[in-house]
Amino acid sequence: MKFRKILIVEDEKPNADRLKRLILKLRPHAEIQSVEDSIASSVEWLENNPMPDLIMMDVRLSDGLSFEIFTKVDVRCPVIFTTAYDEYAVKAFKYNSVDYLLKPVEEEELEAALQKYEGFMESIPFVGTALEGLLNYIQPKEFRKRFLISHKDGYKTILTEDILYFFTDLGITKAQLIKSSEVIPQTLEELEKQLDPKSFFRANRQYIININSVKNVFNDFNGKLKIELINQPEAELIISREKASSFKAWMDF
Numbered sequence: 001m002k003f004r005k006i007l008i009v010e011d012e013k014p015n016a017d018r019l020k021r022l023i024l025k026l027r028p029h030a031e032i033q034s035v036e037d038s039i040a041s042s043v044e045w046l047e048n049n050p051m052p053d054l055i056m057m058d059v060r061l062s063d064g065l066s067f068e069i070f071t072k073v074d075v076r077c078p079v080i081f082t083t084a085y086d087e088y089a090v091k092a093f094k095y096n097s098v099d100y101l102l103k104p105v106e107e108e109e110l111e112a113a114l115q116k117y118e119g120f121m122e123s124i125p126f127v128g129t130a131l132e133g134l135l136n137y138i139q140p141k142e143f144r145k146r147f148l149i150s151h152k153d154g155y156k157t158i159l160t161e162d163i164l165y166f167f168t169d170l171g172i173t174k175a176q177l178i179k180s181s182e183v184i185p186q187t188l189e190e191l192e193k194q195l196d197p198k199s200f201f202r203a204n205r206q207y208i209i210n211i212n213s214v215k216n217v218f219n220d221f222n223g224k225l226k227i228e229l230i231n232q233p234e235a236e237l238i239i240s241r242e243k244a245s246s247f248k249a250w251m252d253f
Contacts, residue, residue, distance in 0.1 A: 004031050007045070009057040009066055010082070011037040015103065019056055019082070022110050038063045039072075046073045054117060059083035070095050078120075080113050119249030143196040147175065147184055158182060160199075164213040164229060166191055168206050178231050201250050203227065203237050211251065 006023060010016040016035045023030055033052055036042040038061050046069070057066050057079050069075065079096045084103040098120060099113040146157045163175045166188060173188060174181045186194070192202055203209050209229065216228040223241035225248075239247045 004029065005033050005050075005052040005054075006030055007033050007042075007052040007055045008035045009037075009042050009055060009061070009069070010035060011058060011060075011062045015058070015082075015105075019105060019110075022105065022107055023056070023114075026107070026111050026114060037061065039066060039068050042066070042069050043072045046075065051076045053077060055079045057081050067095055078117060080117065115245060115249045119246045121246075144191075144194040147182075149182055149184060160195065161210075161212075163210055164231070165203075165207055165209040166200075167208075197250075201247060203239055203243075203247070207237055209237065214251065217248075217251070 008016055008019055010019060016037075020032050020035070023032065033049070034045055036045050040063060042061075055075070055077060057069075059066055059081055060083060066081075075096060077096065078098045080099045080101065081097055082101045082103055082105055098117045101109055101113060144160055146159050148155050148157050158175065158177065162177055164178065165176050166184075167174055167176060168188060173184050173186060173191070175184050188202070188206075188208055191200075191208055195208065199211050200208050201211065209227070213229045213231075214227060215230040218226040218228070220226040220238060223244055225239040225244050227237040227239060229237070
């Protein structure tokens with residue numbers, strides 16, 4: 001999920017200017033919608049404008065701690081907090097936070113935070129707003145651990161951790177194990193919502209892969225990635241350029 005619209009909440013102009021410059025350097029297509037310098041002005045802006053994709057928010061503002069904003073308006077998007085004080089880190093993660101950066105914000109740290117946000121939004125299974133997806137990550141639900149499938153005259157179970165990847169074959173969903181594949185009734189779309197996003201990634205329209213099944217990752221042309229899976233030399237997967245950054249963030253987290 002690529003973000004476009006960003007709100008900056010920062011009461012020190014040099015810091016705000018630096019943040020704007022770094023964001024537009026790292027994400028040239030981003031749109032800085034506004035820079036607000038207080039709780040009051042931030043609340044007023046949020047009440048009178050569509051919700052941005054992301055907020056970069058300083059903790060200490062001229063009229064108090066920015067956490068007060070969340071008590072006055074329903075903030076329905078993720079937030080990356082910035083501050084010169086690390087004492088608020090734990091509290092920040094109660095307020096839609098995907099990361100917490102100490103000032104002065106360095107380019108490398110901001111890039112990592114933006115990739116983290118993009119990776120979360122791309123890989124976590126959610127329906128509805130970006131915030132709902134974020135909350136599913138911060139306050140994880142129970143994810144599927146096994147499947148009960150038909151076998152001969154009865155049933156058998158397979159553990160999700162033993163599945164290398166899920167794929168579709170002529171409209172049928174299958175789970176690939178090391179030595180066999182099993183038909184399962186769920187679609188890949190349903191599986192995205194049931195599987196732990198830390199372990200499984202929707203590689204493309206046909207595959208969901210287990211992180212432990214990835215053997216090698218190669219650069220392909222036009223920014224794509226080529227994936228080699230363990231024990232599956234014939235299975236060569238391509239990750240699109242659009243998903244490449246979120247895939248690398250998933251593998252590196």
